[in-house]
Amino acid sequence: MPLHPAQRLLHQAAFLKSAQTVEQCPPDEGLEVAFAGRSNAGKSSAINRLTGQRSLARTSKTPGRTQLLNFFTLDEQRRLVDLPGYGYAKVDKAVRMQWQEHLDDYLARRECLTGLVLLMDIRHPLREFDQLMLEWSARSGMPLLILLTKADKLKFGAAKSALMQVTKTLKDHPAPLRVQLFSATSGQGCEQAWDQMAEWLRIEDEAPPAI
Ligand SMILES: Nc1nc2c(ncn2[C@@H]2O[C@H](COP(=O)(O)OP(=O)(O)OP(=O)(O)O)[C@@H](O)[C@H]2O)c(=O)[nH]1
Numbered sequence: 001m002p003l004h005p006a007q008r009l010l011h012q013a014a015f016l017k018s019a020q021t022v023e024q025c026p027p028d029e030g031l032e033v034a035f036a037g038r039s040n041a042g043k044s045s046a047i048n049r050l051t052g053q054r055s056l057a058r059t060s061k062t063p064g065r066t067q068l069l070n071f072f073t074l075d076e077q078r079r080l081v082d083l084p085g086y087g088y089a090k091v092d093k094a095v096r097m098q099w100q101e102h103l104d105d106y107l108a109r110r111e112c113l114t115g116l117v118l119l120m121d122i123r124h125p126l127r128e129f130d131q132l133m134l135e136w137s138a139r140s141g142m143p144l145l146i147l148l149t150k151a152d153k154l155k156f157g158a159a160k161s162a163l164m165q166v167t168k169t170l171k172d173h174p175a176p177l178r179v180q181l182f183s184a185t186s187g188q189g190c191e192q193a194w195d196q197m198a199e200w201l202r203i204e205d206e207a208p209p210a211i
């Protein structure tokens with residue numbers, strides 16, 4: 001089967017830099033898609049799966065590992081960003097507040113951000129952090145792709161019902177929004193995620209070869 005055009009681009013992902021503050025981010029140009037979610041939601045695992053690179057974004061069994069904004073280049077004009085996952089109780093409150101400030105700053109100011117992937121553990125969806133991101137998306141009109149991660153941890157019926165529940169709760173969200181099941185382990189939901197990235201990163205589908 002041919003590679004999805006977004007999959008092909010994402011395969012080229014390479015670590016660019018980590019930034020602690022907006023000032024340290026790469027120039028605000030081109031197109032950027034960010035991955036956000038509570039600590040341990042599976043952001044780094046999703047990035048690794050979607051880019052087909054096992055250890056591009058660091059994954060950890062210890063929540064709170066990603067503490068910086070991590071930028072990955074796809075090509076000269078396109079990037080992915082792994083955002084700090086807050087909600088990690090063991091981190092000092094002052095440090096947590098600081099991350100939050102930097103994240104808020106990034107979200108408020110980043111012009112090249114075209115879409116946000118919000119990851120939630122399917123077993124614990126719509127927590128406080130997620131509500132904040134939803135409110136921000138509602139205010140700013142930022143399109144969202146919600147991935148209900150670790151879907152492999154639930155039986156098919158339970159996963160489906162979680163998907164329906166979240167979809168129903170968010171049916172009146174004022175910005176563009178999609179909700180999908182996702183598993184970094186099985187690859188479930190990758191095709192749909194690539195479809196969304198192709199749109200946000202304006203990846204033109206190549207014309208099929210003439211017969
Ligand atoms: N079964 C299963 N486990 C997963 C999946 N995605 C992530 N995990 C596990 O969940 C834990 C956290 O995953 P990460 O990808 O590091 O989560 P994160 O959101 O990047 O975490 P922080 O960087 O701490 O914010 C790791 O032990 C992963 O192996 C999945 O789809 N299925």
Ligand SMILES: [Mg+2]
Nearest residue numbers: 043044058066
């Ligand atoms: Mg991470």
